[in-house]
Amino acid sequence: MTATVDSAERDGHGVKPMFGAQRANWPQFGTYLFILIPFAALLAAAPLAWGWGLLGWVDIALAVVFYTLTCLGVTVGYHRYFTHGAFKANRAVRVGLAIVGSMALQGPILHWVADHRRHHAFADREGDPHSPWAFGTSPVALARGFWHAHMGWVFDRKLTNAERFAPDMLADADIRRVDRQFGLWTAVTLLAPALLGGLITWSWLGVVTAFFWAGLVRVSFLHHVTWSVNSICHMIGERPFRSRDKATNFWPLALLSMGEAWHNLHHADPTSARHGVRRGQIDVSARVIWLFEKLGWVSEVRWPTPQRLAKLAVK
Ligand SMILES: [Zn+2]
Numbered sequence: 001m002t003a004t005v006d007s008a009e010r011d012g013h014g015v016k017p018m019f020g021a022q023r024a025n026w027p028q029f030g031t032y033l034f035i036l037i038p039f040a041a042l043l044a045a046a047p048l049a050w051g052w053g054l055l056g057w058v059d060i061a062l063a064v065v066f067y068t069l070t071c072l073g074v075t076v077g078y079h080r081y082f083t084h085g086a087f088k089a090n091r092a093v094r095v096g097l098a099i100v101g102s103m104a105l106q107g108p109i110l111h112w113v114a115d116h117r118r119h120h121a122f123a124d125r126e127g128d129p130h131s132p133w134a135f136g137t138s139p140v141a142l143a144r145g146f147w148h149a150h151m152g153w154v155f156d157r158k159l160t161n162a163e164r165f166a167p168d169m170l171a172d173a174d175i176r177r178v179d180r181q182f183g184l185w186t187a188v189t190l191l192a193p194a195l196l197g198g199l200i201t202w203s204w205l206g207v208v209t210a211f212f213w214a215g216l217v218r219v220s221f222l223h224h225v226t227w228s229v230n231s232i233c234h235m236i237g238e239r240p241f242r243s244r245d246k247a248t249n250f251w252p253l254a255l256l257s258m259g260e261a262w263h264n265l266h267h268a269d270p271t272s273a274r275h276g277v278r279r280g281q282i283d284v285s286a287r288v289i290w291l292f293e294k295l296g297w298v299s300e301v302r303w304p305t306p307q308r309l310a311k312l313a314v315k
């Protein structure tokens with residue numbers, strides 16, 4: 001008992017158990033289905049595009065639009081706002097971000113936020129849901145750790161206890177509703193591109209190719225970009241700021257991840273609205289938050305100050 005209380009005090013998330021109910025059979029089946037089918041589409045993407053020419057400009061444009069929208073739903077919404085409280089938002093923006101984040105098909109919002117807060121509370125230590133260092137430092141252990149941190153952990157049926165890690169989210173009726181509607185947003189994110197593709201090209205082939213590219217391939221591509229932050233950005237890259245874990249900045253992923261690859265700064269200063277804080281470190285998500293602030297949609301944004309960054313920098 002004492003040990004539980006001690007560790008709970010250390011991670012700042014109370015004394016409730018780490019895990020909630022096990023994931024039931026249907027949601028578990030859904031997890032496999034909605035991760036592996038888009039993944040199969042991603043693998044089939046290259047031959048379909050170059051071999052058979054089944055990729056048109058409409059598909060590309062729709063994929064880019066839905067990628068950008070849902071990626072920002074995760075980075076600005078799920079991550080910087082809901083998980084870390086990097087700014088305050090009015091109700092419409094709050095619900096909108098929760099919905100667009102859900103459309104990335106990275107799990108219902110309560111699961112995502114609880115998992116990610118647990119990741120920060122135990123980063124690269126026992127209790128972290130997805131540390132690449134979980135199995136040791138030998139080459140075999142690291143290969144296994146990479147797989148686990150990247151994709152394997154998603155299928156773990158032991159779900160993070162939202163009552164412990166996200167009680168603020170559970171207390172919000174709007175958030176509970178969006179969380180319950182995850183099936184609906186799954187349908188919307190896959191069918192909306194198909195519908196638009198059909199309407200724009202006025203053909204059934206347009207429905208099918210837009211569903212494939214802007215639905216399935218886009219979903220899986222974003223899965224892998226997000227998961228790369230969990231795997232690569234805890235293994236490879238630079239560590240210019242002081243964090244208690246192995247989080248790194250990995251510039252090649254900066255643009256695709258919309259700023260999330262500046263992960264070392266993020267772990268050093270989790271509530272900061274901006275992760276790419278140095279000259280030339282592109283952070284699209286921070287730009288979008290900046291724009292929202294200018295439009296008056298969000299407030300009390302936690303922008304990093306030069307003094308704070310100097311304090312966090314490795315001497
Ligand atoms: Zn991390």
Ligand SMILES: [Zn+2]
Nearest residue numbers: 116120266270
């Ligand atoms: Zn985070």
